[in-house]
Amino acid sequence: xxxxxxxxxxxxxxxxxxxxxxxxxxxxxxxxxxxxxxxxxxxxxxxxxxxxxxxxxxxxxxxxxxxxxxxxxxxxxxxxxxxxxxxxxxxxxxxxxxxxxxxxxxxxxxxxxxxxxxxxxxxxxxxxxxxxxxxxxxxxxxxxxxxxxxxxxxxxxxxxxxxxxxxxxxxxxxxxxxxxxxxxxxxxxxxxxxxxxxxxxxxxxxxxxxxxxxxxxxxxxxxxxxxxxxxxxxxxxxxxxxxxxxxxxxxxxxxxxxxxxxxxxxxxxxxxxxxxxxxxxxxxx
Amino acid sequence: xxxxxxxxxxxxxxxxxxxxxxxxxxxxxxxxxxxxxxxxxxxxxxxxxxxxxxxxxxxxxxxxxxxxxxxxxxxxxxxxxxxxxxxxxxxxxxxxxxxxxxxxxxxxxxxxxxxxxxxxxxxxxxxxxxxxxxxxxxxxxxxxxxxxxxxxxxxxxxxxxxxxxxxxxxxxxxxxxxxxxxxxxxxxxxxxxxxxxxxxxxxxxxxxxxxxxxxxxxxxxxxxxxxxxxxxxxxxxxxxxxxxxxxxxxxxxxxxxxxxxxxxxxxxxxxxxxxxxxxxxxxxxxxxxxxxxxxxxx
Numbered sequence: 001x002x003x004x005x006x007x008x009x010x011x012x013x014x015x016x017x018x019x020x021x022x023x024x025x026x027x028x029x030x031x032x033x034x035x036x037x038x039x040x041x042x043x044x045x046x047x048x049x050x051x052x053x054x055x056x057x058x059x060x061x062x063x064x065x066x067x068x069x070x071x072x073x074x075x076x077x078x079x080x081x082x083x084x085x086x087x088x089x090x091x092x093x094x095x096x097x098x099x100x101x102x103x104x105x106x107x108x109x110x111x112x113x114x115x116x117x118x119x120x121x122x123x124x125x126x127x128x129x130x131x132x133x134x135x136x137x138x139x140x141x142x143x144x145x146x147x148x149x150x151x152x153x154x155x156x157x158x159x160x161x162x163x164x165x166x167x168x169x170x171x172x173x174x175x176x177x178x179x180x181x182x183x184x185x186x187x188x189x190x191x192x193x194x195x196x197x198x199x200x201x202x203x204x205x206x207x208x209x210x211x212x213x214x215x216x217x218x219x220x221x222x223x224x225x226x227x228x229x230x231x232x233x234x235x236x237x238x239x240x241x242x243x244x245x246x247x248x249x250x251x252x253x254x255x256x257x258x259x260x261x262x263x264x265x266x267x268x269x270x271x272x273x274x275x276x277x278x279x280x281x282x283x284x285x
Numbered sequence: 286x287x288x289x290x291x292x293x294x295x296x297x298x299x300x301x302x303x304x305x306x307x308x309x310x311x312x313x314x315x316x317x318x319x320x321x322x323x324x325x326x327x328x329x330x331x332x333x334x335x336x337x338x339x340x341x342x343x344x345x346x347x348x349x350x351x352x353x354x355x356x357x358x359x360x361x362x363x364x365x366x367x368x369x370x371x372x373x374x375x376x377x378x379x380x381x382x383x384x385x386x387x388x389x390x391x392x393x394x395x396x397x398x399x400x401x402x403x404x405x406x407x408x409x410x411x412x413x414x415x416x417x418x419x420x421x422x423x424x425x426x427x428x429x430x431x432x433x434x435x436x437x438x439x440x441x442x443x444x445x446x447x448x449x450x451x452x453x454x455x456x457x458x459x460x461x462x463x464x465x466x467x468x469x470x471x472x473x474x475x476x477x478x479x480x481x482x483x484x485x486x487x488x489x490x491x492x493x494x495x496x497x498x499x500x501x502x503x504x505x506x507x508x509x510x511x512x513x514x515x516x517x518x519x520x521x522x523x524x525x526x527x528x529x530x531x532x533x534x535x536x537x538x539x540x541x542x543x544x545x546x547x548x549x550x551x552x553x554x555x556x557x558x559x560x561x562x563x564x565x566x567x568x569x570x571x572x573x574x575x576x577x578x579x580x581x582x583x
Contacts, residue, residue, distance in 0.1 A: 006410055006489040007406040007412040008406070010406035010493070011403050011418070013398070013399045013402065014399045014403035014461075014464065017455075017459035018422075018461070020440065021437070021456050021459050022425060022436065022456075022459065025437065025440040028436065028439055029436045029439065032435075085310055085313075089314060098322075099317065099318065100565070100569065100572070101325075104514060104561040104564075105325075105561075106517065106518055106535075106539075106557045106558055106561065107536060108535075108557065109539065109554035109555075111540060112551070113323075113324040113328065115346065115347075116354060116356075119346045119347075121346045121353050121354055122354050123354055126353035160317075160320060160321075165572070168572065172573045217427060217462075220429040223521065224520045224521070227524075241431060242521075245434055246431070246434075246524070246525065249434060254435065257434070257435045261431075261432050261433075261436070264429075264432050265432050268424075268427060268428055269424060272424050276420070
């Protein structure tokens with residue numbers, strides 16, 4: 001490690017840009033969150049009171065949290081399960097590439113296909129009905145994007161898109177685990193489950209951290225698919241913070257936006273700090 | 286004698302079971318692959334269909350009348366018409382394609398220029414508040430665009446950049462995600478290598494250029510690959526900051542096509558798909574390496 005000015009100089013362009021494009025304007029946003037949008041008078045906590053009694057905001061928060069709490073753990077665990085299973089199969093490289101492929105699919109193309117599959121007269125209903133009539137059951141068709149089912153369509157899209165990457169990251173983590181320790185545990189008579197729990201898992205904490213971080217980042221990008229397939233005002237089961245911010249922006253509700261940005265920013269800050277604290281504890285101890 | 290024969294038999298059964306288990310596992314693991322392929326097959330076949338065939342097949346979906354969607358995996362009259370029209374008769378498409386290339390290229394080049402030195406600074410040097418600044422970078426990396434939307438707007442508006450492509454490019458250049466990824470790659474370089482270069486009299490800039498960049502290649506290329514896939518699909522920023530449609534990237538153009546012209550949409554989707562697939566195939570190996578470094582703590 002080197003002390004001195006060189007580090008500063010290497011960092012300077014990036015830090016300056018961050019200052020100009022992110023930090024200073026965000027302070028302005030904090031200031032604005034305590035003011036009225038038009039007259040610029042001090043309004044105290046008024047804006048915050050408004051957003052926390054605003055039903056759209058509460059709905060959006062609820063949906064965003066629900067999406068994250070359902071999808072991220074599911075993605076992380078499913079990814080680990082597949083990665084563990086994949087270690088033992090043939091043609092692993094090719095299968096891995098295919099799993100990764102949705103990452104390269106342009107969002108807009110995905111949206112076109114989703115309309116064909118999930119609209120009321122789309123493929124899913126078509127084959128479901130065929131299936132049901134074959135077995136003599138009745139069925140009602142559903143528009144999967146315009147109803148409560150949209151949440152699951154979106155959750156499925158998120159898994160479909162990110163599963164491959166998660167698997168690859170887990171696989172890389174598993175490959176990095178010290179093989180000798182695993183072998184030694186096997187010789188000492190540890191069963192498969194024990195080896196997994198006491199040897200493999202503790203070694204994967206670094207991977208877990210990075211996978212959670214990336215899954216979290218990507219969970220917000222699901223807005224792209226949601227917006228393209230269902231527009232700015234989708235069914236209320238998938239009306240998320242991203243939609244709300246965008247609609248506020250379009251309607252120039254800047255004071256509400258400022259208060260919500262600060263509130264959400266604080267929440268994410270707390271979450272990230274928690275995650276980092278857990279990671280530090282996990283890797284040091 | 287009999288005992289060993291029994292043992293061999295049992296072993297054989299066991300290995301047979303293992304093979305069966307493996308086949309079952311492979312079958313289960315292949316299933317999601319089918320899910321991956323369906324959209325691609327639909328896009329590619331759709332792009333070869335004539336206008337009438339598409340209209341007939343898709344009208345139930347978009348008008349809600351008639352039966353269900355109709356789709357032939359082999360088009361009745363395969364045609365290149367869609368591609369031909371899109372590429373030669375719609376100048377708009379070209380403009381937007383070029384917009385996408387330009388914005389993605391500028392963002393990635395800018396990230397290289399700004400982000401790599403920053404990652405190098407965090408990985409190699411100690412300076413005041415280095416830990417605090419790095420934590421700040423991680424926090425910023427994880428903040429969703431929506432939280433930053435208003436602050437971005439305020440600064441872009443003040444700089445007079447709204448409704449120019451710089452409004453999309455500049456904030457993305459200072460994204461801290463590539464810094465985080467490159468940092469992991471640079472951390473892998475042993476300190477002794479740098480120290481011996483210093484003893485031989487190399488300056489700090491030379492060390493960065495001659496040792497840091499080649500040895501940190503994995504991290505850099507993975508940041509670039511992820512960056513390309515991300516910025517090729519850019520949607521939120523142009524939607525908010527670009528009002529003129531002629532400045533839009535391709536990712537916003539596709540949804541503008543009405544279903545009566547579905548053939549264009551499919552052909553355009555296939556063409557949009559080509560660059561990311563190319564980049565993906567080239568950068569696939571780096572995707573894993575670089576990110577894994579980021580998870581390791583030095």
